Amino acid sequence: MGKFYIYNSNIDNRDYKNATVIFNPNITFDFNALQNELSDYFSNHHQTSAIIFLHCSTINKVDLLIAANFNKIFKSIPKAEEISLSENIFHVSYYKDSYQFSSKDKFIKRHFKEIINQGLANIFIKNGGxxxxxxxxxxxxxxxxxxxxxxxxxxxxxxxxxxxxxxxxxxxxxxxxxxxxxxxxxxxxxxxxxxxxxxxxxxxxxxxxxxxxxxxxxxxxxxxxxxxxxxxxxxxxxxxxxxxxxxxxxxxxxxxxxxxxxxxxxxxxxxxxxxxxxxxxxxxxxxxxxxxxxxxxxxxxxxxxxxxxxxxxxxxxxxxxxxLDEPIINTRNIIAKKYITKPIKDFVETFKFNNKTGTSLKVSYSEESTIRKKYNLYIDYENIIENISEEQYKTHREKIDAYVDQFVPASLKYIIYLNDKGSLLLSEYIHERIKKYSNNSIQIINQSDLNENSITKDTPGSVLIVGSCITNGKNLLYLSRFFRNHDNIRLIYFIGINRISDSTKQRELKSNIKYGLYGAENSSFIEIENIFCDNLNISTPWENELEHLKDIQSSLDKSSTFIEKRIIIINEFSNIKNKGGTTEIFYGDINENELKIRKNSAFFNDNNYFENVTQSDVYFTISCVLTNMRNNKIDGLFQTNFVKNLLDPLIFNRFNDGIIQASILRASKNEELNYSISYKSSENMLTLLKTFIKHRNEYQGEAIIEFLYALSIGKLRLFKDHYRILIEELNDTNDKKINIFNTSINTIYKNSL
The missing domain is CATH 3.40.50 (Rossmann fold)
Structure with a gap:
């Protein structure tokens, strides 16, 4: 609930293609709040051609106020944007009956009705109107x-x-x-x-x-x-x-x-x-x-x-x-032909664990070079490109080579790479392949070092923009805006892995960055691999687990060795040598054996994966399958205010490998496991939980600790009466590992409606 309303507006104008509008409904400026809100906003949105402040006419000398607080307000803006941004800040004051524009704001006045309409439409659409x-x-x-x-x-x-x-x-x-x-x-x-x-x-x-x-x-x-x-x-x-x-x-x-x-x-x-x-x-x-x-x-x-x-x-x-007395509730199953697609299987087959390079599919990590929250799914492209000559990556390497030969022009003068090690290595790989065929001296530039003097506006030729992996394309949009006035430059975007979460967002990104002077195909966009991943900018399941375990530990009279060991394991994911979690990302079975996948799984192409995958490879696969289900608005996991789609509890009976069950629990969203809204689904889940507790020393109950953890954080929820039955069952086990989450589960029960 911010003090400002901030949104981006597209504009049909040659000099200003878009603008970020900052509406201040108050009679003063709270610049500390504005700094925080802009930082949050730009973590999910790209920088635009201009900033427009809409402020009350009772605020005097707004331009001086903004100038005095410029560095504080726009701390989250990349360095390459600062100069042009400072020259493209506009102020529009509002009165009781109208807005007032200065002579500098002529382009705003011409397009203002559309700018306001977009702001109003944005409120409606983003809030589920x-x-x-x-x-x-x-x-x-x-x-x-x-x-x-x-x-x-x-x-x-x-x-x-x-x-x-x-x-x-x-x-x-x-x-x-x-x-x-x-x-x-x-x-x-x-x-x-x-x-x-x-x-x-x-x-x-x-x-x-x-x-x-x-x-x-x-x-x-x-x-x-x-x-x-x-x-x-x-x-x-x-x-x-x-x-x-x-x-x-x-x-x-x-x-x-x-x-x-x-x-x-x-x-x-x-x-x-x-x-x-x-x-x-x-x-x-x-x-x-x-x-x-x-x-x-x-x-x-x-x-x-x-x-x-x-x-x-x-x-x-x-x-x-x-x-309508209650929401319409559906239970959804993982249909292999529909959701466990060949593209997912092939992608994991290429980048999963091998004895020489390990796995490139990891969890809960963020690049050192980026100031952002950790990725739930982290693709270690640095590991891929450093070992690109290995047989494991043959298909990926051949595609890179073919696309470089086909799409990188002889007029190339600059390679600009996104600010991460994987993008740098991919840039160097491309440069090494093309330099012997080029008459130009090709300069490689880090995006963070780019400024208005790096490439002059009248420079002819081509620029290759290289990214290892993209999750939302925000940095590509920054660069697209940076080159908006370089009419003689042709841009080619070259991406190793496009992991944007759905096809609509992918199309929107491509449409925005390809559009330019000569229309919709002004620039080129090349991607080597494409997969839909969950890229929400929130805490990862392991960050949430860490906080939960610390809370439990602090409440105990005597520290739990079991919890302390688990905290150490999770903290190791952040180690720069590990670059994310690959093994022990789940709780082990009751005897502390690591969860492993058995043969004949529907989630892989063949049985060659057996004993050749890490836990993170399996989790990556399951997460992408669930993303496919969320992208299906007809009979998948797409949620609305009045229709709730739950994962069918019987999934945990059908997929009885503990590692698959743990992956589903971790990769799902809270609303997908909220069986408290459906008595029948909760009853089915309770029956399964009782079975897992009873057979906790056998393979059938090997993921019991993961189930209890999900219950303890309120992610997996039951109908209130079913909690009482479950708690009685847990109290009868008298097992320290089983009972470690009892207090948390009891709290969830007491707070249930």
Whole structure:
């Protein structure tokens, strides 16, 4: 919950392709908070061509304030960006009725409506304003009688004060010149917008009391007893037709259309001119600027609904609520043909353990050269490229050589590599291969050393941008922006492993960095390998485990040797020699034997993996399989507010290797193992847990400690009554290793609903 609302906006402008907008809803600047919020923001978003501050007109000399705090505010910006950034900072002040621009801000003024619309759309989309079902199990029925598998729900997005204030300010500007004493909202949830509007009015000298009420959408309109005061404005949360405006006008002709606004509008039925005049944010997909929502199917009262015909359950939307007692819960299984794909098997086959080089697939590590959280899955590309001549990497080496020969041009003058050792080694490998064929003296430059004097704007030729692995492409976007005014330079992006989590994000990245002076294919993008990995920028399962174990240890009267040993093992993952965990990443069995995979596993191409893989190789495979499931919005693990997809507990019976079970537990997300929301699933899980406890000294229960650990951190959750049965079972075992997590599990039980 930040003090500022920060977002990126694309702009149809030659000099400024995009901008980072910083909206300050307050009457002062908290620069310490801004520094932290920008650091968090730029850890997940790329730097843009400009920074635009939107600030209250009551703040004096904003330019001097920003200049005085420049180094503090933009500490997270790469060095190569600092000079150009300082020259491209703009300030726009807001008043009660409008924004005010300086003469320097002409390009902003021209594009400002679109910039604001993107900010409003961003709030809606990122906060889940578009509620979706797959249309198979259920769909939605609106108050107007229309049926659809999706709908707009503004209530979902009003969670952050700075974002609420941003919506409210732009809504207030919609009513410029209108004197009002009453604000009517179509649903209770958007009353917060109305209250924010009154705060702005107070700030700008209007101290009168404003009455705020809800008129309950269509029900309030059709109610003949509804009375609306003349000096009123009306806020409509969302609409796909603008029909509610016509209904208001028809039933209450005394209301002027200028006094009505729709916060969020998606013109599915038709593009109503009356509605568009009243819209704060148009959500319609903007192909050129790449934001918005695609039109989706709706079925009117007099039309056949394809969802109903396919026996999909209709859920009525009543105001802000649903006629739904509990979420729809599905259990999902790992279907081999669908999710354990050949690309995953082939990738792991190439980079898994071998006796000469070890494994390149590791866990819980981050490059020394990068200031970021650890990777859950870490691909040690330095190890790969240092041993590229080994037979293990023959396929990868041949692909690199072929792509270098095909795509690296004779005009190459510079190789710029991302700031990690693997990227440097890949750059040197490429340079060694091409230098004998080139007439140019090719310079190799670290991205962090790049500045405006490194390559002049009028330099002709080609630049090869080399990355070992990319997780989100942020650094490539930095470089794309850096070269935006180098019209004579052709860029070729050359990536060893593209591990961005899904195809949509991969397409978006490629589209953004390839686009330029000559259109969508201005630059080239080459990737040697491609795999979908979970790249969320949060603490890894092992960092979470470390904190949990320290908490347990500190609560004990006598330190546990078992816990102390485990803490040492996890800390060793950070050792620069290890560069992540490969073995002992899971708890062993009850006799402290390491979990190993048996023969005939569905997760590998053949049995050659047997005794030739590390635990991290197995975990990497399982994690990628679960990522595939999350990317499936139809019948996978994709979650919505009203549909919860759980991993079927019987997966742990079907895949009975302890190492597979442990991998699933570690790689899954909390909501995928939350069986507390389904009595039947919890009952199935409890039955399995009792079996694992009973057979803890046999292979059937070899992962019991991993299951108990998952229960102790609240990742694996049961129905409350089932905890009591489980705890009784655990108390009867009288085994120190089994009971080490008992207190934590008891705490979870007591705090359960």
């Amino acid at each position: 578009l509620v979706e079902s797959n249309g198979i199990s259920h769909h939605y029925v609106f108050p107007s009688g229309k049926h659809s598998s999706k709908f707009l729900r503004t209530a979902n997005v009003l969670t952050n004060k700075s974002e609420i204030d941003f919506i409210a300010l732009n809504t207030l500007h919609q009513f410029k010149g209108i004197d009002f004493n009453n604000i009517y909202c179509d649903t209770l949830s958007i009353n917060v917008i109305a209250y924010s509007i009154t705060h702005y009015l107070d700030r700008f000298g209007n101290s009168k009391s404003i009455n705020i009420e809800s008129f309950k959408s269509y029900n309030g309109i059709y109610n003949e007893n509804s009375i609306f005061y003349e000096d009123s404005i009306f806020l409509i949360s969302a609409s796909t037709s603008g029909g509610i405006i016509y209904y208001l006008k028809d039933k209450h002709p005394e209301i002027d259309s200028k006094n009505i606004c729709i916060l969020y509008y998606l013109p599915i039925d038709k593009n109503s001119h009356l509605a568009l005049e009243s819209v704060i944010c148009n959500l319609l997909l903007h192909d050129k600027l790449k934001y918005g929502i695609e039109i989706y199917a709706q079925f009117k009262v007099n039309q056949k609904c394809v969802f109903c015909e396919n026996n999909s359950s209709p859920i009525k939307i009543i105001g802000d609520s649903f006629s």
